Amino acid sequence: MNLPIIQPSDSPSLFVPRRSPTIALVGNPNVGKTSLFNRLTSALSKTSNFAGTTIEHREGTCDLSQLELPADQPQSLTVIDLPGTYTLEGSSFEERVTAQYLHGERDPADVPAADAILLVVDATNLQRSLFIAQQVLDLGKPTVVAVNQIDVADKSGLEIDVAAMSKRLGCPVVAISARTGLGLDTLEHRLLEASEPGAAIAPSTGCSSGCNSCPYAAGHHWAADLAGVATKQRFVTTPAWVESMDHWLTHPIVGAAAFFAAMLMLFGMVFWLATLPMELLEWSFATVSLFVESLLPEGDFQSLIADGVISGVGGVLVFLPQIIILFFVLTLLEDSGYLARAVVVVDRWMQRVGLPGQAFVPLLTAHACAIPAIMSTRVISDRRDRLVSILVIPLMTCSARLPVYTMIAALLFPDSPLSAALLFSAAYFLGMIAAFTMALVFKMSILPGKPSPLILELPAYRRPSVSNAARHALDKGWGFLRDAGTTILLISLVIWALSTYPKATPEFLQQQTATELRQNPDLTSDSQEDLERLQSQIKQEHSALGRIGKTVQPVFEPLGFDWKVTVGVMASFAAREVVVSTLSILYGLGDDVDDDQEIHSLTSRLRSAQRADGSKVFDTATSVSLLVFFVLAMQCLPTQVVTRKETGSWRWAFFQLGYMTILAYAMAFLARQGILALGLS
């Protein structure tokens, strides 16, 4: 592509002095672009998508106060971290959006237009990372080139002649180490100069003008020539250990064993290490809730704050440790260079179910929680593959399903831990089979196409930066809180309102309590606690949610659900584990069901629950039907919100809810009818 050189007078908007000039950060994947972004921008960054796309960019502020600049100079820079790309002329959606932004074809209201470009290249592999340089320079915008990892290159015996590079490129070139901070002050000065009105623009490289059949060849020859001029040690021999590591880490058997060990560590950390902070968060919110209850007078406002706002926020925050730990470990694995090797190992397995190798880690992570799993699908480069992965991830059994499985296992096998364990395993297995089957179905129907075959750069092994991983993890956690928290809180409040209003009058409550006690000899009102439980049940039944449950119950009749189970299903729309506490209220046990003994009490109640005709509500067929429904149903509002955010549209979130609900209903129905037909209930 032969682009005209933009002179300052041709593009006045580009050179209007800004209080905080915008710098676009461009470069290949794995050149340390994100580490540099984190170094330049100290506070938490804002992560968002280009409007109408799922292509992510990060925006941060680079504080220049340490440079002690005159007052009339900008005191900060706005840095936009663009997706890593090998070319601006490629056919992938991500490359096209990045190129559109750099060409000034995206709406500045969406993301501010770049005043200058910061191109990051890798000192240890100049030839590769300079290929994109000719395309960036030919954009005709002021550009600064940062040669990153200069310290690593130095240790490898490479000398980079930045002066020679600068002379050939016609723009400032600064040697830096994003890892140690070396050269960053100089870089900030050069960026400031480049963003000033009338800043010098590098001449066209001219390497694309003479290309006929393959513009890539000219670009690569140009890059190889420039790298040759700028690098003192022309041939860098790869250490033998790198060859050996690559051989074993991508080996079908040894590589698979190493991969499972790494995933066990990742999964273990997400699942177990997060337990304590999650419990602490739950305890903190419970304490705050109690404190608020003691401060405020009893009534609707108290309930709104304690049960609606605090429980709503708490329900979201409880996932935060898992999200932060997952992204911290994933970033360490990615920075070390291992994750690329792991993708090579699993790619051949995942291709069989129509997904690329990059989908494996998110699917495995979903066993802890679907939210970080969906967020981590950003490693999948192909849009359709990523969408399919997002759609099937919630089918994998997450930790929130465990209380439901525990309850049903105790219902079905109260005296057989082995059978209960087998039931657990079957539920996990069912979720995995469903996820892989639906992935195949989607790839053969609404999102057709073979998974992208593997073409992957194996980055150099390097020691990961803990601070970079921590920063990335905190950014992800903050993004989750900001984007998901607000919507989840709002819908939590709606569910609170539906389960609170209309309120039963004291007369109605008294009358219904007397009726219930008369009709159910099992119920007692011996203590104040028993009476409160019974009245809580009546209030729930009287609420809008209870009434909706009763109205909707015929729909769930084929699954064997009575109105109480139906209310449980509906109340757990926001969070599936809520079904346990809802059933405990409706079956008169109270809402604090969190240990084995209380689960046992609940299951005793459920086991003895009867329908109007005297038959058991929770016979084998209905219990299995309930289990299958909860294995396959969405029943998780935070996941829905994250799906919307990651796909950029509520359409996919609703589709996910719809197909999972239909699948859950159909499979639960088949399971129940099968058991009844076999006479096993």
Add this chain to the structure above:
Amino acid sequence: MPTPSLFPLCDFPPGWVRVGSFDLPTNHTDRLRSMGVFAGQRIEILRSGSPTLIRAAGSRLAISAEIARGIHVEPLPAST
């Protein structure tokens, strides 16, 4: 289709080869080209099989057997 002097990359043992042509969809060809695998370029096969590991333009790449079949190359003497 490979010409008489060009053969699929997947048929070659480790060593140096020169890229001749591609029999792949445009998006895969573009991706390979942007990563330094283009007609006329010398690349080193580090490991044959699936995945195939190669070195091109100073970087190590892993490519699936499907991609390796669609890259047609000619052998180069070991000394080059």
